[in-house]
Amino acid sequence: MRAEIITVGTELLLGQTVDTHSSYLSRECSALGIDVYYHTSVGDNVRRLSEVFRLAGSRSDLVLVCGGLGPTMDDLTKETLADVLGIQLVQDPDVVARLEKYFDGRSQQMPQNNYKQTYVFPDGDVFVNLNGTAPGLAVSKNGVTYVLMPGPPKELIPMFENSIRPFLIDLLPGNEVIVSRTLSFFGIGESLLEERLKDFIENQSNPTIAPYAKEAGVTLRLTAKAKHEQAAHDLIAPVKAKILERVGEYCFSENEESLEEVVVSLLRGRQRTVSFAESCTGGLLSHLLSTVPGCSLVLKGGIVSYTDEVKNRMLDVPADILDEHGAISPAAAESMASEAMHKFQSDFAISITGVAGPDSADGKPVGRVYIGLAEAGRPTRVYQLALKGSRGRIQLLAAKHALFILQQRLKKGETTT
Amino acid sequence: MRAEIITVGTELLLGQTVDTHSSYLSRECSALGIDVYYHTSVGDNVRRLSEVFRLAGSRSDLVLVCGGLGPTMDDLTKETLADVLGIQLVQDPDVVARLEKYFDGRSQQMPQNNYKQTYVFPDGDVFVNLNGTAPGLAVSKNGVTYVLMPGPPKELIPMFENSIRPFLIDLLPGNEVIVSRTLSFFGIGESLLEERLKDFIENQSNPTIAPYAKEAGVTLRLTAKAKHEQAAHDLIAPVKAKILERVGEYCFSENEESLEEVVVSLLRGRQRTVSFAESCTGGLLSHLLSTVPGCSLVLKGGIVSYTDEVKNRMLDVPADILDEHGAISPAAAESMASEAMHKFQSDFAISITGVAGPDSADGKPVGRVYIGLAEAGRPTRVYQLALKGSRGRIQLLAAKHALFILQQRLKKGETTT
Numbered sequence: 061m062r063a064e065i066i067t068v069g070t071e072l073l074l075g076q077t078v079d080t081h082s083s084y085l086s087r088e089c090s091a092l093g094i095d096v097y098y099h100t101s102v103g104d105n106v107r108r109l110s111e112v113f114r115l116a117g118s119r120s121d122l123v124l125v126c127g128g129l130g131p132t133m134d135d136l137t138k139e140t141l142a143d144v145l146g147i148q149l150v151q152d153p154d155v156v157a158r159l160e161k162y163f164d165g166r167s168q169q170m171p172q173n174n175y176k177q178t179y180v181f182p183d184g185d186v187f188v189n190l191n192g193t194a195p196g197l198a199v200s201k202n203g204v205t206y207v208l209m210p211g212p213p214k215e216l217i218p219m220f221e222n223s224i225r226p227f228l229i230d231l232l233p234g235n236e237v238i239v240s241r242t243l244s245f246f247g248i249g250e251s252l253l254e255e256r257l258k259d260f261i262e263n264q265s266n267p268t269i270a271p272y273a274k275e276a277g278v279t280l281r282l283t284a285k286a287k288h289e290q291a292a293h294d295l296i297a298p299v300k301a302k303i304l305e306r307v308g309e310y311c312f313s314e315n316e317e318s319l320e321e322v323v324v325s326l327l328r329g330r331q332r333t334v335s336f337a338e339s340c341t342g343g344l345l346s347h348l349l350s351t352v353p354g355c356s357l358v359l360k361g362g363i364v365s366y367t368d369e370v371k372n373r374m375l376d377v378p379a380d381i382l383d384e385h386g387a388i389s390p391a392a393a394e395s396m397a398s399e400a401m402h403k404f405q406s407d408f409a410i411s412i413t414g415v416a417g418p419d420s421a422d423g424k425p426v427g428r429v430y431i432g433l434a435e436a437g438r439p440t441r442v443y444q445l446a447l448k449g450s451r452g453r454i455q456l457l458a459a460k461h462a463l464f465i466l467q468q469r470l471k472k473g474e475t476t477t
Numbered sequence: 478m479r480a481e482i483i484t485v486g487t488e489l490l491l492g493q494t495v496d497t498h499s500s501y502l503s504r505e506c507s508a509l510g511i512d513v514y515y516h517t518s519v520g521d522n523v524r525r526l527s528e529v530f531r532l533a534g535s536r537s538d539l540v541l542v543c544g545g546l547g548p549t550m551d552d553l554t555k556e557t558l559a560d561v562l563g564i565q566l567v568q569d570p571d572v573v574a575r576l577e578k579y580f581d582g583r584s585q586q587m588p589q590n591n592y593k594q595t596y597v598f599p600d601g602d603v604f605v606n607l608n609g610t611a612p613g614l615a616v617s618k619n620g621v622t623y624v625l626m627p628g629p630p631k632e633l634i635p636m637f638e639n640s641i642r643p644f645l646i647d648l649l650p651g652n653e654v655i656v657s658r659t660l661s662f663f664g665i666g667e668s669l670l671e672e673r674l675k676d677f678i679e680n681q682s683n684p685t686i687a688p689y690a691k692e693a694g695v696t697l698r699l700t701a702k703a704k705h706e707q708a709a710h711d712l713i714a715p716v717k718a719k720i721l722e723r724v725g726e727y728c729f730s731e732n733e734e735s736l737e738e739v740v741v742s743l744l745r746g747r748q749r750t751v752s753f754a755e756s757c758t759g760g761l762l763s764h765l766l767s768t769v770p771g772c773s774l775v776l777k778g779g780i781v782s783y784t785d786e787v788k789n790r791m792l793d794v795p796a797d798i799l800d801e802h803g804a805i806s807p808a809a810a811e812s813m814a815s816e817a818m819h820k821f822q823s824d825f826a827i828s829i830t831g832v833a834g835p836d837s838a839d840g841k842p843v844g845r846v847y848i849g850l851a852e853a854g855r856p857t858r859v860y861q862l863a864l865k866g867s868r869g870r871i872q873l874l875a876a877k878h879a880l881f882i883l884q885q886r887l888k889k890g891e892t893t894t
Contacts, residue, residue: 343779
């Protein structure tokens with residue numbers, strides 16, 4: 061089934077509102093196995109709205125429309141569609157009764173405007189709005205089904221879940237299901253990942269394999285269609301295994317988790333704690349871990365030591381090291397990690413010191429970052445990175461790299477980067 | 478000038494990504510006086526992409542296209558548009574040199590794939606990408622100008638601001654100049670701000686006044702059109718003054734700075750230093766300050782004390798306070814701030830302790846946050862907040878509130894919140 065989504069409202073075209081409905085409805089359609097081919101946003105304008113409806117009717121089987129069902133004069137969606145389809149709207153006594161009751165419950169007289177919302181498509185469907193006055197509507201003509209939903213998210217989402225999803229399931233032909241599996245990678249770029257998997261990506265159609273660059277890292281989504289769920293999983297499993305054979309060392313999640321979620325879950329599973337000593341990331345590393353609910357079982361805390369004086373006084377990094385090697389050095393990273401582990405009495409500690417830019421510092425270039433990993437009973441290891449990008453990007457990549465190093469250590473019992 | 482925006486990417490149609498570019502670009506166009514009539518999202522599919530380009534070319538003067546400029550096989554935007562327009566792409570030696578240098582700087586061989594990104598429209602424009610490999614492109618044919626931009630926000634937004642906005646201004650007919658001034662507010666919601674300024678917003682057409690909700694806070698953009706720049710500034714000045722008379726107490730920048738930039742600049746101007754003691758924000762507050770270049774002159778450091786044990790051992794928060802009042806209490810916030818100021822030997826210190834959720838803690842509801850502000854020679858003050866939203870949202874609002882409190886203190890010599 062070919063579907064498209066139309067969102068209506070001049071506020072969208074002025075950029076005053078971000079269209080989150082298209083994304084929400086697309087996700088829902090995808091889960092139902094309905095292919096969405098277009099999203100369109102258009103203003104409250106009869107001529108342009110008519111054109112958009114005509115085009116949609118010519119190329120799609122299902123047209124989902126959001127917005128423009130309000131009581132005011134500039135709400136034109138329903139009236140314009142009725143006109144395009146040559147259908148006369150009729151007043152629905154059930155809707156009249158419901159709306160009058162709605163205003164009665166608020167001790168208000170129903171405004172004259174709202175009677176506009178009681179007109180529906182004859183032979184169409186009407187969906188109750190639990191959180192507002194505009195009912196949802198559906199109508200089919202010439203093999204195309206149009207579904208009209210109110211624009212406010214607090215009205216649209218409950219209506220979709222209660223009434224429209226079941227309505228769509230009834231529309232579906234056959235019984236194909238779609239299953240997706242997402243693999244998350246760090247430490248390998250999108251184009252290199254694709255190059256390493258080129259033959260799979262080109263020759264594979266079920267499951268399809270699609271790479272996406274994320275804020276830090278890359279994901280691969282494997283999507284299979286089959287008669288039932290288990291069959292779809294069976295199509296994905298061998299392809300996934302072949303991919304992991306080639307690039308598994310960079311894969312940190314098969315389950316759409318973030319690196320910080322994976323680290324918290326590994327630490328919890330092993331009943332280990334961690335602490336941090338951060339310089340150029342200024343607390344981002346500990347903050348990333350703190351975004352995960354339940355982190356308090358594994359995160360002891362951290363020290364942000366932005367100046368040499370604080371590194372020395374609060375972290376006991378020896379003045380010798382700071383004088384001789386500087387604060388941006390392997391020796392400083394090692395000392396920061398070891399001291400943090402000691403002070404916080406944690407099982408692991410990670411330090412980050414480096415140059416986030418925009419200017420070089422201490423004779424080191426922008427992007428030079430040292431990460432120390434301390435672990436009870438083992439020598440502290442130090443990793444050197446050369447990162448690129450803006451100050452914010454270098455901070456983010458440094459913190460994510462630190463998490464990846466810890467994840468590798470926790471997963472394999474040894475670091476591989 | 479009639480414009481439309483096309484975003485390209487199958488991930489949009491699967492609902493994996495929310496299209497924020499259409500909204501961003503619409504706002505920018507609106508500020509330039511360019512009318513946007515349609516947004517369309519379409520997948521990486523030659524046939525459908527061609528249809529969308531043909532339709533856009535038939536109804537718009539300006540077509541802004543985002544996404545599908547990557548190095549991989551499913552990035553088809555540029556090639557498809559060239560095909561629709563009947564133009565042969567040519568390799569641009571400047572782009573080749575820039576990309577080879579880009580990979581050289583990363584000590585990598587340039588992947589074969591990326592050479593695809595060196596092809597451009599002959600007689601078109603090329604826009605440098607400071608944060609990635611895909612250059613932006615522009616081409617005009619039959620009176621329609623097409624502008625192609627890379628999809629990742631960190632590439633698109635700087636490219637738009639540095640190159641594409643000036644390019645669009647050159648396209649504008651006539652010799653009107655447009656000047657915008659953005660006022661940034663914190664501590665007042667978008668609807669309340671709009672209500673307080675309703676008469677201005679409704680009756681004002683030059684400058685226009687447009688409120689936008691930001692990640693934390695609200696901005697008002699005043700945009701004036703005039704024959705020359707000074708005349709536009711003269712239109713803005715009296716309206717700005719009237720607005721600040723009403724809601725100036727919430728305004729922290731007239732210059733599009735973030736709260737953290739304003740705080741760093743105020744601290745530098747007064748030669749004061751700050752340190753932090755964070756619990757529920759996990760280091761976000763110090764990280765926000767560390768995103769500002771030059772923060773090392775004012776940021777001493779911070780302690781993330783995620784457990785009671787660390788609050789007591791590392792910060793010397795008395796066990797009495799933790800036992801009697803709990804870690805989420807005004808007394809704990811006061812002690813954390815005072816101790817941090819003492820330990821880091823800073824002029825100011827801020828503490829944050831609270832419940833970020835998803836579960837309540839210590840008998841305190843989700844969103845309850847205490848912020849302590851310590852200052853040499855003054856009693857430490859504690860502020861209580863009741864924040865709403867997800868864990869991440871509560872963390873962000875708590876950290877921004879702390880910065881706002883410090884900004885108010887630095888600006889006025891006293892706190893007003």
